[in-house]
Amino acid sequence: MHKRQIPTPSLVVNLEILRSNIQQMASWATTAGVDLRPHIKTHKNIRIAKMQMEAGAVGVTCATVSEAEVMATGGIEDIFIAYPLFGDYQLTRASELNKRCRLKVAFDSAQAAQRWSEWGAREKTEFDLVMIINTGGNRDGVRPEEALALAKAVHQLPNIRLIGVMTHEGHLHQCTDLESMLASAKIAAERLLWAAGSLRQGGFAISTVSSGSTPACHGKTLVTGVTEWRPGTYVFNDFSEMKFVIDQDHVALRVLATVVSNPAPGRFIVDAGSKVLSEGSLLGLGHGFIPCMPGARVVRVNEEHGIIEAKEDAFVLGQRIEIIPVHVCTVVNLSNGYYLEKLDGSLEYLDVDARGLVW
Ligand SMILES: Cc1ncc(COP(=O)(O)O)c(C=O)c1O
Structure with missing residues (x-):
């Protein structure tokens, strides 16, 4: 796959x-x-x-x-x-x-x-x-x-x-x-x-x-x-760590999301909201970093909606984009598993074995 x-x-x-x-x-x-x-x-x-x-x-x-x-x-x-x-x-x-x-x-x-x-x-x-x-x-x-x-x-x-x-x-x-x-x-x-x-x-x-x-x-x-x-x-590293000595080449985990709506010029909706990206945000920088469009901001998250502000022609409907989450630990804990992408592009699914084990 x-x-x-x-x-x-x-x-x-x-x-x-x-x-x-x-x-x-x-x-x-x-x-x-x-x-x-x-x-x-x-x-x-x-x-x-x-x-x-x-x-x-x-x-x-x-x-x-x-x-x-x-x-x-x-x-x-x-x-x-x-x-x-x-x-x-x-x-x-x-x-x-x-x-x-x-x-x-x-x-x-x-x-x-x-x-x-x-x-x-x-x-x-x-x-x-x-x-x-x-x-x-x-x-x-x-x-x-x-x-x-x-x-x-x-x-x-x-x-x-x-x-x-x-x-x-x-x-x-x-x-x-x-x-x-x-x-x-x-x-x-x-x-x-x-x-x-x-x-x-x-x-x-x-x-x-x-x-x-x-x-x-x-x-x-x-x-x-x-x-x-x-x-x-x-x-994995995350957007928070990018404040210091980390650049995006050292960020191992990204959220793959699809642009599902463009309801107003410059406003795009992706299918990763707070149930995927968590509520984590960085002051003035939003809920995630989008490597393919660094000027875009994930300005808000509702449960299934990630709301992005970007220039009008930044994305097209159906486009898949990667988002670097602000706080990767809470993002992982929300998910059943993640795909491990190998050098040849093939994927292997790994369970989050200790997901949600808060006691
Ligand atoms: C007790 C303790 N040790 C180590 C760590 C790891 O810190 P970091 O997430 O900055 O790598 C944490 C993070 O929450 C922690 O609570």
Whole structure:
């Protein structure tokens, strides 16, 4: 099957770009002397996780226990759930998982550590815990100066071991230029290291110092002492990443859509709306980038309608166009699968194995 034969809207992943993105990040991690543990939330697919492992990743990162179960069933043996799991369902499933793979879990409160300890005792297992540090993103995590107090509060609990610290520098996505992004990435890494240092001084054996976001890794932010990177988006890249060092030649996933209506001069409708492109938008730049018509803007998305403003003769009815989505992770999660496009133009359909597994 070829791209012109598949129905639209569809997601198409260029295999050569995918391979090159995987290879490039693996070689940057080697140069930086850090372990690479890609976040699978972007592709949610076992085959691509295995490609990352074959390129040298030490394991994978997941956000949910059900994603981790899919990866473990697919044969990945080293998994970090970099999310502050708390619910009974999650802790019970993680306890089972802990017996069949090398599992690390994140936490950011004494109450959560207490629960991991209780579940460990009940399920006769011991958990490796990684403390989440807030390095500027103001999402989850304790501030670096709070890390030692939290470690002291939980260190006598049985069936848990504090082995590391982690951060996610999600706030880098808000930076508008490369210079400010690199400066923020460095500050975040330094805050993480400060937390690791204070824990070590307090007598805790911290072996994992894990940071991770695609912008920071693309910026090759080298701060000695970080042991692990967890980028996710780099595998496909998207319009958001094009703000920094990525150009469209490194974007592996595109949404293939058809122009279905041209109801007014300069207004075109494509069959990829919010149920395909998601609601993600970039200030002033819209809901996607159209490589064949860079001046066009996907200005709005309704469920099945993508509304494009462009010059009057930009597109013709029935034309198939590619759109680079703003935030590829949410786009993938909306889809059952994507087509992998090989060098000879042939396509292979891959399921989004961990689609929608939010618990
Ligand atoms: C905890 C955590 N680690 C790593 C990542 C990967 O970051 P990026 O999508 O910038 O590659 C994310 C992204 O949301 C995350 O939440």
